[in-house]
Amino acid sequence: MIRDSFALLGEYTGMAWQSIIAHKMRSILTTLGILIGVTTIITIWTTIQGLNTYIGSVLSDIGNSVVYVEKYPWVIKGDFWKYRNRKNIGWREYEAIRRHSRLARAVTPQVVASRVAAYDDKKLERVAVLGTTETFTETGSVTPESGRFFTGADIRNKARLTVLGAQLAEELFKKSNPLGKRIRIGDLKYKVIGVLERQGDFFGQSRDNFAIVPIGTFRNVYGQQRGLQIAVLAATSAELEDLKEELRGILRQTRKVPAAEEDDFAINQMDQLTGFYEDATATLYAIIFIIAAISLLVGGIGITNIMMVSVTERTREIGLRKAVGAKKNNILSQFLMEAIALSSIGGVAGILIGLLAGSLILSLLKVTGGVDLSAIFVGFGFSAFVGVVSGFYPAYKAATMNPIDSLRYE
Amino acid sequence: MLIDIRALSKKYLLGAVEVLALNEISLSIERNEYVAIMGPSGSGKSTLMNIIGCLDVPTAGSYTLNGQAVASLSDDELATIRNKEIGFVFQTFNLLPRADALHNVELPLIYKGVPKAERRIIARETLEKVGLGDRMDHKPNELSGGQRQRVAIARALVNNPSIILADEPTGNLDSTTGEEIMKLFADLNAAGNTIIVVTHEEEIARKSKRIIRLRDGRIVSDEAVEHEAAV
Numbered sequence: 085m086i087r088d089s090f091a092l093l094g095e096y097t098g099m100a101w102q103s104i105i106a107h108k109m110r111s112i113l114t115t116l117g118i119l120i121g122v123t124t125i126i127t128i129w130t131t132i133q134g135l136n137t138y139i140g141s142v143l144s145d146i147g148n149s150v151v152y153v154e155k156y157p158w159v160i161k162g163d164f165w166k167y168r169n170r171k172n173i174g175w176r177e178y179e180a181i182r183r184h185s186r187l188a189r190a191v192t193p194q195v196v197a198s199r200v201a202a203y204d205d206k207k208l209e210r211v212a213v214l215g216t217t218e219t220f221t222e223t224g225s226v227t228p229e230s231g232r233f234f235t236g237a238d239i240r241n242k243a244r245l246t247v248l249g250a251q252l253a254e255e256l257f258k259k260s261n262p263l264g265k266r267i268r269i270g271d272l273k274y275k276v277i278g279v280l281e282r283q284g285d286f287f288g289q290s291r292d293n294f295a296i297v298p299i300g301t302f303r304n305v306y307g308q309q310r311g312l313q314i315a316v317l318a319a320t321s322a323e324l325e326d327l328k329e330e331l332r333g334i335l336r337q338t339r340k341v342p343a344a345e346e347d348d349f350a351i352n353q354m355d356q357l358t359g360f361y362e363d364a365t366a367t368l369y370a371i372i373f374i375i376a377a378i379s380l381l382v383g384g385i386g387i388t389n390i391m392m393v394s395v396t397e398r399t400r401e402i403g404l405r406k407a408v409g410a411k412k413n414n415i416l417s418q419f420l421m422e423a424i425a426l427s428s429i430g431g432v433a434g435i436l437i438g439l440l441a442g443s444l445i446l447s448l449l450k451v452t453g454g455v456d457l458s459a460i461f462v463g464f465g466f467s468a469f470v471g472v473v474s475g476f477y478p479a480y481k482a483a484t485m486n487p488i489d490s491l492r493y494e
Numbered sequence: 495m496l497i498d499i500r501a502l503s504k505k506y507l508l509g510a511v512e513v514l515a516l517n518e519i520s521l522s523i524e525r526n527e528y529v530a531i532m533g534p535s536g537s538g539k540s541t542l543m544n545i546i547g548c549l550d551v552p553t554a555g556s557y558t559l560n561g562q563a564v565a566s567l568s569d570d571e572l573a574t575i576r577n578k579e580i581g582f583v584f585q586t587f588n589l590l591p592r593a594d595a596l597h598n599v600e601l602p603l604i605y606k607g608v609p610k611a612e613r614r615i616i617a618r619e620t621l622e623k624v625g626l627g628d629r630m631d632h633k634p635n636e637l638s639g640g641q642r643q644r645v646a647i648a649r650a651l652v653n654n655p656s657i658i659l660a661d662e663p664t665g666n667l668d669s670t671t672g673e674e675i676m677k678l679f680a681d682l683n684a685a686g687n688t689i690i691v692v693t694h695e696e697e698i699a700r701k702s703k704r705i706i707r708l709r710d711g712r713i714v715s716d717e718a719v720e721h722e723a724a725v
């Protein structure tokens with residue numbers, strides 16, 4: 085019986101198509117619910133999948149065995165003022181970690197300001213200036229593309245040297261070689277000793293538009309009191325949790341936090357961001373689920389309704405088919421196929437519109453990397469499922485009609 | 495024996511009223527017979543045809559078709575018998591309005607599971623046999639009444655059934671066209687087909703070889719037709 089229906093699959097598809105063509109307007113209206121549902125699902129699906137791949141590829145660039153000691157946690161839950169009143173993270177904390185941590189492989193202080201950068205007649209506003217040490221190559225996983233990074237001596241000497249991000253170098257120097265040139269950052273001149281490898285964009289923001297200077301130089305120019313961010317690289321990623329515990333101990337002692345009170349600093353980690361992102365996508369998936377359920381209901385009821393009409397209109401046809409030898413299963417498959425075809429039309433249109441909308445959103449978010457085509461299967465599966473579910477009752481009704489009564493039907 | 499009917503009854507319940515459409519009919523028909531069934535309106539002709547055609551089942555009695563007892567069969571088994579053994583011709587043609595003549599004739603072959611290419615060939619040949627070789631791609635509404643009935647006859651013939659059942663096949667046709675259709679049945683019978691025709695018209699019944707008359711669900715007469723000359 086099952087084999088029969090497979091052999092006749094082409095026939096059923098043809099019949100379904102004919103019947104749909106014969107009632108174009110009605111079919112289009114019927115399939116609208118499915119279309120809207122599938123469009124929404126595919127749009128969100130495509131967007132999330134695009135974001136996933138994109139964020140995944142960017143996050144893997146950023147070290148997973150690095151933690152950041154800061155005043156604020158990256159994901160703030162609850163009272164912002166509680167964090168605001170905290171003391172800054174300062175040089176003392178950096179020295180303490182460097183001296184006492186046994187699990188840290190590299191400890192890098194970082195401080196950031198925004199200044200004008202200029203070379204020749206080229207002048208760029210709001211360039212990020214990063215003050216740090218030679219270990220930034222390890223904690224920030226950056227490598228010079230040309231020239232070199234700072235040495236320990238450069239840092240100790242508080243030299244007026246700078247290493248440029250690829251984007252900044254390109255904008256200031258165009259095609260000419262930046263190495264050895266002097267650029268102005270804020271009010272002072274710095275000699276360029278290196279240019280870093282390009283890191284690419286993140287949501288359309290360049291991650292290469294900055295200048296790095298020795299931290300001592302930075303602090304002399306912009307002040308000693310600015311809060312630091314301290315990046316700490318674990319010796320092995322397995323020891324990350326131990327490292328965090330060790331850092332907590334060192335910091336609580338240095339900052340004299342009483343035993344009963346909670347930490348007045350944050351130890352941030354990439355996990356927090358991925359966790360935050362996962363929570364956000366979970367919400368989106370929940371929305372998909374709800375929309376799927378609603379459009380299943382609305383679109384499905386529409387299809388059931390129109391299939392009931394179709395079956396009633398074609399009672400004599402059903403009677404005739406039975407008279408010339410159609411079995412229950414033949415009639416059932418014919419009308420099921422018609423329901424599936426109806427909802428698949430909505431499905432296919434929804435997939436196309438959803439893919440377009442999804443890629444539009446991704447390109448507005450400046451996310452690159454292409455559209456995930458698994459959406460096509462999701463859309464097809466979903467609409468075929470709705471077709472089967474909503475078409476079953478009318479198809480069953482058609483299949484179990486009595487041949488004589490159907491032939492007599494006026 | 496092709497058809498063997500014994501003490502067959504069919505009862506309908508209309509509310510509280512029982513209608514005995516067929517009342518203990520016994521009848522047998524051999525292969526290659528050409529039978530006309532006559533009788534006043536409501537005498538049970540269509541009911542008998544539907545039971546012979548396995549579209550309906552009797553309430554009592556037995557019906558054996560080609561040696562097979564029909565009463566014990568499931569709906570799907572009846573469908574298979576209708577497909578292989580029976581060709582129906584209806585008073586109202588019952589063609590699929592959106593399909594062309596060729597596709598209408600193909601229909602029984604689809605449910606028999608004949609592959610498409612082969613189906614086409616058989617359906618074409620059959621349409622040619624009923625004289626519609628030049629109208630294959632016409633839709634029913636592009637055909638005359640007589641041509642539509644020819645398409646329906648081709649559809650009834652296409653599976654090479656044991657019996658062709660026609661319930662008032664000329665009822666919707668003018669007398670000339672009706673005679674052409676009856677001539678076609680005579681030719682088909684001469685070629686070896688078994689044919690049972692329900693009709694109201696004596697003249698048409700005379701074209702057959704045997705006339706069975708019903709009244710109130712019973713057979714009142716069953717006699718051979720005398721033909722002066724052989725065809």
Ligand SMILES: Nc1ncnc2c1ncn2[C@@H]1O[C@H](COP(=O)(O)OP(=O)(O)OP(=O)(O)O)[C@@H](O)[C@H]1O
Nearest residue numbers: 506507508513515534535536537538539540541542
């Ligand atoms: N589905 C049904 N329900 C109830 N009664 C029925 C049904 N079908 C037929 N009958 C009754 O059975 C009897 C025989 O009907 P049938 O259709 O066989 O007559 P017929 O000889 O074909 O008449 P006609 O020449 O008018 O077509 C009639 O009295 C009819 O009212």
Ligand SMILES: [Mg+2]
Nearest residue numbers: 539540541661
């Ligand atoms: Mg009748």
